[in-house]
Amino acid sequence: MKNRHQIKSLLILFLFVSGILAAQDQDSSYSLVEIPAPSLKDNLIGTNDIQKIGVYLPPSYSGSGELFPVVYFLNGYTVEAGEYPKTEAFYSYMKNSEKREFILIELNGHNLFEGSMYTNSPVSGNWEDFIVRDVVTYVDGHYRTLAKRESRGITGHSMGGGGTINISLKHPDVFSVVYAMSPAVLANDILLNGMFQNDSILVHVQNLSKKMAKVRDEDFAETLQLELKSYDRKVTSIFGILAFGSAFSPDLSQPLKIAFPFKRNPDGNFTKVEEIHKKWVAGFGNLEEKIKKYRNNLIQFKKFALSCGYQDEMPGLFEGSVYFSTLLKEEKIPHSTCWYTGNHTDKVSEQLMNEVFPAMSEYLNGEK
Known part of the structure; x- marks a missing residue:
């Protein structure tokens, strides 16, 4: 009879081979990559100026010389890149959809305080600049991307959704499609x-x-x-x-x-x-002032979308999302919404596959 060590070795081999076969079946890849983050260099709380990003490559990437659109995903509070990779949602969408493929970049907003809010700060570092300068420059320089705003989208969940909105308000020159999921936008205090x-x-x-x-x-x-x-x-x-x-x-x-x-x-x-x-x-409020100040930027997006669950348990997020949409309507700023039955986290993968990824495929410009 095989001893426990032999059985364990066989089990590990089985899982390894199964992983290879699964990866071949998906024909997509995910990897954590360390990149320079000069925008974070002078922060006061010890955040490293080398950061990890998650890189998802679509099925046809390895077998072609094609250039691809890129979608940037901002994680929520406490979540580090690679901690909850979106592989299942991404692979399932890419495998079953006939729509345009894209590269997905998972971004890390984590620090000593568990989250950066993706904003520029002399204390926690210039995270907004890290996103729009450091990461975008690195991705365009190391992967086959369509390096133009018409082929870049930004999305994120929770803190990442709030960061998505705040960043998009100021950077229509970098992104053309925006989708904020359960975003940290607030109508009150x-x-x-x-x-x-x-x-x-x-x-x-x-x-x-x-x-x-x-x-x-x-x-x-x-x-x-x-x-x-x-x-x-x-x-x-x-x-x-x-x-x-x-x-x-x-x-x-x-x-x-x-x-x-x-x-x-x-x-x-x-x-x-x-x-x-x-x-x-x-920080995540003053919505009326922000919309009026950045109205000319908001009307430049090819797609601007919000989604949130009716049962979202995070204080003020659903009400804030609805109020934000109301203000956009008053200013005649084109956008779409998806209010659904669900709480803050239970429909993230479903929303990615059914709402976010299809929007990115449809509205981002491809090579063909």
Whole structure:
């Protein structure tokens, strides 16, 4: 009788061969690639200026010299590139669809605070520039792409959906098709209220600020990383608060390099600081102002789409998405929506295969 080691070896061999056969059947490939990220080089929280991106190549890529459109996918909060690869959805769509193929690039917005919000910040790094400059330049320089806006699309889920919208507002010269999935767009300050739902969270922030008050700039990243190890990421919202604040309310004069929207009074109670509070709300809010400011950019897209589940449990996201669509209609900006029965995460693959990928295939220009 074979011993356990022999059985284990045979099982590993079987799985390896099965993986090869499955890959051959799919005739597509996925790989994690490390690329330079000069836009992140001067961040203050220790984020590496070498980043990983996921690269999905379509079935006909290896057997032809054809140039392909490219779709850039922005992951949500806490998700790193390669952690939840979209292989099943991508392979299934490419295998069963007769529509135009494209390259799919999975982007990483992860950092010490679990998420960058894909915006430029002197604290967490210039993530917007990383997307539109570093990544696009690298992909066009290393893969057979159609290097023009008419052949580039951008999409993303949750934080990535909010990043998709904020980036698209300013960069119609880079992308021509936009699809935001369950996006972080907010009609009010409900998400912010959730972050600071009780004084204990504010006390945590204040205590952390005191610990960082006398830390030298050159020691900031290392000291903050050590301090944050004592916090359980699953039970405290302090990581989300630091992520949001470093992205949308940076202030290098403060101990945590962030201006917070509440201050503690001598009596121990906290009160709102209106001007700073507005900055926090504006991160994924201020929708009326953004649409009016960037209207001429929004009308340049060949396709601009939103989707969200009726049962999305993230505070304010469904209401914010509907409100954003209402504002676009008022400004006569062409767009489409898909409201569906589902929560924040249960229909991501289905939405990709049935909504996002078909839109990209239809509206992005191909070589033929």
